[in-house]
Every structure is written in C-alpha cells, then in structure tokens.
Amino acid sequence: MQFRFLKIFLSFAVLFLFSCENIPTDVIDVKSVDYIVENISAPNDFIYSATNTILQASVSINKAETVKNVWFNINNEDGTETISENNNLEATSASATVVFSGETKVSNTLLSGNYEISFYVQDNINPSDANVKKIGTKILNFQSEAINLPPEISNLVMPTEVNRGDDFIFSINVVDPNGLTDLQAVYFELRRPDSSIVYSDQNKTQTKFPLFDNGDFIKAGDLVRGDGIYSLKNSFEQTSQTGNWYFEFVAVDKAGLKSNTINFSLKVN
Template identity: 40%
Template structure:
C-alpha cells in the first residue's frame, strides 16, 4: 500500500515537471520570437531611436549672403554620419525675430543633382538645397533650421530639428530710414484713466523693414521712466491686439499703445518722445508730445 502511494507521488511529480518544462520552453520561444521581431524594427545596438539620424557631422552655409541680380541662390549642405534611417531632410529660413519667412519648407537631397539641389555626389550622406532669396527681404540676421524625418517612428513622432545656422543678409538695396507721422494722443488725462495712442510708420524698403517703433517717457521732474525691459524705452505694437495694446489692425503700419497713470503718479507735464528704427539700424525722425496728467 505504501509502495503504491509512493509510486503515485513519483508519477505526479514527473507530470508536474514535464508541464513546467513545457511552460518554460514555450516562454523561451515567445521571448526569442519577440526579440527577433524587435530586432527587425530597431537595429542592434540602438538605444534611442532619435540617435539614428541626428549625428550631424558638418553644416555648410554662408555666414554672410548678399543679393545679386546675377546670383541670388543660397546653397547649403548638411552631412550625417549615416543616412540609413533618414526618410527626408528639409530646411526653413526665418528672420532672427521670426517676423519674416524666406522658406517654410525646402527639401534637401542626396541625389547628385547639382542643377536642382546643388548636391555634388549621390548617396554620400551629404544633403543639399538651393534657396532663392529675393531682394524684397530686409537686411538683417536670418537663421536656417534643419529638420529630419526618420523612417522608423510613427509619422506623428518622427520629425526632429537637428541643427541651426545663422547668417547675415544684405539685399544690396538703398536703405531708407523710416518715417513716423500722424501721432494720435490725448493732450491731457486724469490719473487712473485708460487711454490709447497711435502713430503711423512708413519705410521706403517696406513695412517688413521696420524693427522697432517706440517711445521714451519722461516725468514732470525730468527723470526717465524705466520700463524694466532692458531697453530704456517702451515698444509699441502693430499686432491687432486691441484688448491688450489698443491696436486695431495688424500689419497696417499703425503702431499702438494702451496706458494709464496710477493714483500715485506725479501730476504735471509728461514728455513722450517717439522714434522708429529699421533692420539696418536707420533711425526715423523724432516726434515729441507733452501731456498733462491731472
């Protein structure tokens, strides 16, 4: 009887052992297949997918570029250590302050087509592009941003900015200073009263050449008001934000400012000194206005 009981225990143990071995074997096969599939999607040794394409070796672009009637094409290249996982490369060019866009998306190629993209040799991991820059664009600093779309991640997650380059642009046109006029501002206000004032600005090189329209403010005792912006003067805007700044229409050349004097403000005659500056650094005429604060 004891022998039969021990035999039953032995057989039960052997059955459990076989079951455990089968489970372990199946788990091992599943893990192996998972790793095999994963290795097909992400190459061995890659820890972060973003490191597949953003290893930029060199960027070639001018530090200074001048417009010419015979040649207004800017050529730039970007070289990668490896392009296996690169799906697409493109660039955009904007002014330093973001107000002007020369191109929002120009594709770069590694196809050896010198006439279209300026690329010298195909499949050498160097991507090239040609960008025409018109004389209508204002002088100043511009930046080139380079982007890569990889061929591994999902479409909504596979775009990364990989490099930037700054250059100075000279349109070789006569640079005209801005002109300010048509100041609209009250002659007197009471403390605590909100008021809006506007001024018109013009420029022979176009409104896009305007860098700043501003005013300095002097108290009745002659001291300069510090706007706490590091400039020493207050910036006016032409952005169409009426609620905040009192500007009715964006981009119409009429700059605005909304202000009020607090209850503790000095009463008497305040001086406003208006001026504008373009992107070449040219200054406009100065308009001075005296306002009585009651």
C-alpha cells in the same frame, strides 16, 4: 491529500501553458534615429544683384532613412530675428549619402551685413514635440544694392482722455522700406502738464519708453506679433498730475535713421 495536491499542480501547469501562448516569439524591431550629417553647404559670401537673387544650400546625410524633413532659416547674426524661414531642402540623390538641396529668393530690401543660416532636420521616429534638431549654422556675408531708408510711423490710435488708475492701450503703425527687421526701436518721450520730463529709469538718464510688436496682449496690449503695429498698455497713478500730457512718437532703424515724429496730447483726469 496527494490527489488534491496533484490537481492543484496540474491547474497551474495548464495556466502556464496558456500564458506562454500569448508571449510573442518574433524579434521586435526597435528603430533609432541614426542619421549622420556629413556636410552642410552654403555660400560664405553673397553679392546681390538683379541677376543674382537666389541663395542655394544643401545638406549631405548618411543613413537618411529616419529623416523626414530638412530645411534652413536665415536670421540676423545674433539669431534674434528671422529673415527667411522654412526653406525646404529636397532629396536630390539616392545613394548611401543623400543630398538634400534647396534655395530661397533673397529680398532686394535686405541690407548688407552678416546673417546666420541655420539648418534643421526632422526625424520620423520621435514624437512631434521632440523630433526636430538644429544640425548646424553658417555665417553669410551679404552685400546688397539696397539703400537704407528711414522708417515711417502713422495711424496713432490713442484715447484723447483717460482717468487716473484706468488701464488704456495705444498703438502706432510702423513701416520700414528695408523691412521690419531693420527697426531698432519704436518709442515715445513724455512730458507732464507742467512741462517736466518723464524719465524711463530710476537714475533719470533715459527718456525713451518702448512700444512693442510682440503679440503679448496681457503685458503690452499688442495683438499680433510682427505685423508692424507697435502697442503699449499703460495707466497713470492716482498721484499723477492732471491735465494734458504730451507724447512724441518716433521709430529708429539699426543705422540710426529716425522716422517722422507724431505728437499727441492726452488729457488725464
């Protein structure tokens, strides 16, 4: 009985020794994102002219070994529209604090006003879906030589006849000499066959129905976001009046300047 116990004990001892051989003895180097943003530099004011078209910016980062990319975007002041994006900042020094510098050419159609410059860092440690961080913003007071001009609409694509209950899509091309970011709205107003006004709200105070350039085909019927083609998916209820419905399309910019108008008659069966 003692011999059997000794045999079992020796078997466990040998197994333990072999298992220990598989345990690594080296120190595991676990890297962490530890860069420190020391300074962000960008102009507070920029006066555009034929000889002053380049906006420069830089970011100073300490412990930059874990930094993969640095860049900046220019947005309108509330951050809802992008004016210029993915402007790379390259490392221009090799000291303990690395300075990343870059520039972008400002469009001569950009209107005067305040804009937000947003700065980003991508690290080389975290996975690609979690390695980008917004590190700061600067407000830019931009003074432009550009003259504000009204938008223009054209190329209305719309069926001439539809049946009640059937979905249909219509679209219109919009251009603005000052860029699509200068657009405030693209819309239409609508009258029934009996000439009564169709309101867009329950209180019957609003008459404008918006079109969209958001790339949402399912809800808005729009194919590509930001291409200047504004679309809408619509249908008439079974109780809608039959006959010719009258559409008037307009675009307006942020200064309130309106485009030309396009009128269209759609027959509803």
